[in-house]
Amino acid sequence: MHSVNISDLSILLIEPSKTQLKVIVKHLNEQGVSRIDGVATGEAALEKLTRHQCDLVISSLYLPDMMATELVDRVKNTEAFKEIPFMLISSETRFAVLDEIRQAGVVAILPKPFDRADLKRALRATIDFIDPREMELEHYDVESIRVLVVDDSNLARKHITRVLSNMGIRQIHQAADGKEALQIFEQAQQSFDLIVTDYNMPEMDGRELIQAIRDELHNAYIPILMVTSEQNEARLSNIQRAGVSAICDKPFEPQTVKEMLYRVLEEG
Template sequence: MNELLSSDLSILLVEPSVTQRKIIAKELQEEGIEQIDFAEDFHSAKQHLSKNIPDLLISSMHFKDGDAYQLQKYLNTELSDYSIPFMLISSETRRQQLESFKQSGVIAILPKPFSKLHLGKAINATLDILAPQELELDLYDVHDLRVLVVDDSALARKHIIRILNNLGAQRFVEAEDGAQALAILENEMFDLIVTDYNMPEVNGQELTEQIRNSDKHSHIPVLMVTSEANDTHLANIAQCGVNALCDKPFEPDTVKKLIYQLLEQS
């Protein structure tokens, strides 16, 4: 159980439409959330953030003076020390338009309209980040777990490490792509590898194949995180030897369960 409850959360909702603000606020209130502040555009959001840091920022895609890309960039640069969870609510469905959000560690991307199930999962993911529970393992001391995190997005690596750190892991090595990961593996050993799929030079599938063909590292569990939505493509990835697949954006509780299964399996 999380000590932090949904009723404890403070939220900044950035939405230009008064009607949409009312609809989303009502849904949040039905989840038990009452501490909701509003902003209608990028400028008013920055003004609010200069005075109050929310537990979660929820944003629509477009404002009159900017968009969610700019807002998220502002959070990741000017307010990076706060690591504010970011949730996007958008009617956008084009993969290329959403890819940067998936790669940057958003807590959730909800469609318009979204279901109570969508929102409930996103709120739970926020609670898991803000009030994490340490992973209890029989075969490993989670504090000594050696983890290699491979992703060409620095923001994605930061998000993955934050999730794993919340579970109790403390020993991380980062690689910007599969090629760098292979170079690191020549000299170091790990208990777990978490890798992205889409990367330059050597992608996650190629990295995993080389790991599986290695006498030294073939036993290491590999968790692949990917924004690929094509089932056929996911099936091809699964055949390369990964132990588990996780979608971007991913829920912390899902990652926790997958890592437990990977490390405790006989």
């Protein structure tokens, strides 16, 4: 059981439209959230955070003074704020626009308008993030599991690393792209129990990394979890054929990752 409930959350909500702000506050109230500070701009949000830290930041994508992508970047790169989960609510659907904020490690992206189930699931993902429960495995000591995290986004690596750490995994190594990951893996492949990789990366992408591990290094047994914002079905099919163990969307819910890890480690 979590020690934190949805009703315990303190939320900073950034929404330029007063009408939309009222609608979102109403939905949050229906979920039991009562501590909500609403502001209209990114700068107002940053100023509010310096005076009172919250448990969750929820923002619209298009703000009067900046995009939410800039806001999440400034939040994640400020030492005092970097651990605060960030959620996006937007009617934007273009992959190229949303992908940058997905890569920044947001806990959820909700459409506008969203339904009650979407919001409740996103709030539960937030609880999993700020009040984690360690993963229990029958055949592994969680603290002894060695993981290689591969992503060209530093923010995404930090987010994935934190999620894994929250599950009790302590031995986590990082690589900025597939080429660097392959070098690390070649040097100590017997030492890793799991690889968590992005798909779209420079030098060597996730599919090429998987193929190199499976075909060139002849390692068919190490579990490889791909965490990606890729939506192209043909590309995803190629990833499956390359030998990935499981694919998880960005942004991901910690519980979903935990279930996938349990499956690939315990049942694989």
